[in-house]
Amino acid sequence: MANRVWPEVYKKLGVPPIINAQSWVTALGGSIMRPEVLQAMDDAARVFVDVKQLNLAAGEIVARICGAERGLVTAGCSAAQVLMVAACMTGKSEKNAEQLPDTTGMKNEVILFKGQRNRYDKAFVTAGATLVEYGSADSATTAELEAEINEYTACIAFVVAGAIPAGIGLEETIRVAHEHGIPVIVDAAAELPPRSNLSKFHKMGADMVAFSGGKGIAGPQSAGLLAGKADLMEAVVMNSLNLDSAVAAIGRPMKVSKENIVGMVTALQLFTDSDEAAEREGWVSKSQFVAERLTGISGLRVEIEDESSNRQGTMPVLYFEDDYDGPSVAEIKKQLEGGDPGIFVGGRGDEISIVMVNVQDGEEIIITERLNEILRN
Numbered sequence: 001m002a003n004r005v006w007p008e009v010y011k012k013l014g015v016p017p018i019i020n021a022q023s024w025v026t027a028l029g030g031s032i033m034r035p036e037v038l039q040a041m042d043d044a045a046r047v048f049v050d051v052k053q054l055n056l057a058a059g060e061i062v063a064r065i066c067g068a069e070r071g072l073v074t075a076g077c078s079a080a081q082v083l084m085v086a087a088c089m090t091g092k093s094e095k096n097a098e099q100l101p102d103t104t105g106m107k108n109e110v111i112l113f114k115g116q117r118n119r120y121d122k123a124f125v126t127a128g129a130t131l132v133e134y135g136s137a138d139s140a141t142t143a144e145l146e147a148e149i150n151e152y153t154a155c156i157a158f159v160v161a162g163a164i165p166a167g168i169g170l171e172e173t174i175r176v177a178h179e180h181g182i183p184v185i186v187d188a189a190a191e192l193p194p195r196s197n198l199s200k201f202h203k204m205g206a207d208m209v210a211f212s213g214g215k216g217i218a219g220p221q222s223a224g225l226l227a228g229k230a231d232l233m234e235a236v237v238m239n240s241l242n243l244d245s246a247v248a249a250i251g252r253p254m255k256v257s258k259e260n261i262v263g264m265v266t267a268l269q270l271f272t273d274s275d276e277a278a279e280r281e282g283w284v285s286k287s288q289f290v291a292e293r294l295t296g297i298s299g300l301r302v303e304i305e306d307e308s309s310n311r312q313g314t315m316p317v318l319y320f321e322d323d324y325d326g327p328s329v330a331e332i333k334k335q336l337e338g339g340d341p342g343i344f345v346g347g348r349g350d351e352i353s354i355v356m357v358n359v360q361d362g363e364e365i366i367i368t369e370r371l372n373e374i375l376r377n
């Protein structure tokens with residue numbers, strides 16, 4: 001562990017720290033919480049409180065910041081996805097909530113554009129719903145959506161993510177859904193920043209919107225945000241860990257601790273209070289540092305890209321041209337990951353992206369040195 005701190009808690013377990021240049025990925029730890037968030041969680045851990053009262057109070061802050069009627073802290077975006085669908089199926093009936101995941105007698109179909117199928121959509125069926133696809137892998141029409149709407153439709157799900165196609169778009173999805181009296185639920189897990197997205201989809205009329213807490217907001221990794229229309233959010237509360245009723249809720253395995261509730265709202269407030277331009281400036285300067293030092297390698301082209309090319313934040317992207325004859329992308333990644341410290345980079349297919357959103361100050365130097373060693377050998 002050259003020149004780096006290996007916290008005792010990880011050392012005891014034999015798990016070394018790594019450099020995360022792959023974004024807010026769950027498998028690498030999400031994000032790093034600010035000291036104020038850790039302090040808030042530490043304070044929260046020292047006394048008992050009524051946890052339902054706490055989450056409802058935190059939910060008011062979530063709702064206000066998202067510009068929604070009601071909010072709640074959840075155990076991550078995936079948990080919020082489960083709860084959104086559960087709420088759309090049960091409505092405010094305790095009997096229905098008790099019955100899940102058996103959906104007999106309830107509306108139980110979730111409609112999703114085929115092109116938006118992704119590895120997180122299992123959460124939409126966890127509560128017992130059935131997924132109904134419309135359109136093809138890369139295109140869809142309003143007519144194709146309308147053809148799937150029937151008396152069993154519980155909701156229409158929409159996923160907002162850089163690499164996922166929008167199909168007919170959220171606006172049109174909401175228009176069609178509301179014409180049929182059906183709610184639209186949105187998974188926008190990793191779409192923060194920009195901070196404006198916290199309220200954007202609510203303003204468009206989405207009925208409920210979920211975000212991850214441990215990605216761009218830098219809250220606890222096992223927390224998330226859910227906000228939306230009052231009636232549906234009441235049904236969400238009923239289906240989540242419902243501490244003051246006898247309902248055996250589908251959301252029981254997705255409890256949110258008092259520490260995570262407090263950490264989440266603290267992180268959210270710090271996130272909205274902090275300067276987006278300054279945050280971006282940090283990513284840009286780290287990107288430039290790397291790009292400027294990877295010149296003169298034949299066949300290697302380095303571009304600094306950002307959201308305009310569906311990237312998360314700002315990052316240098318390494319492209320390997322025909323006249324490149326160094327190690328393969330797979331070999332470069334293997335060497336980076338196997339080094340000390342291990343460096344995990346991103347990149348689709350035959351490119352490497354050095355995603356800066358989680359690269360801590362100074363780590364860009366280590367990344368640059370290692371890339372130069374590998375690429376110039």
Ligand SMILES: *Cc1c(COP(=O)(O)O)cnc(C)c1O
Binds near residue numbers: 026160161188190
């Ligand atoms: C990360 C992610 C999720 C899961 O979010 P968690 O907060 O980790 O539960 C769901 N959907 C998408 C598109 C994501 O990127």
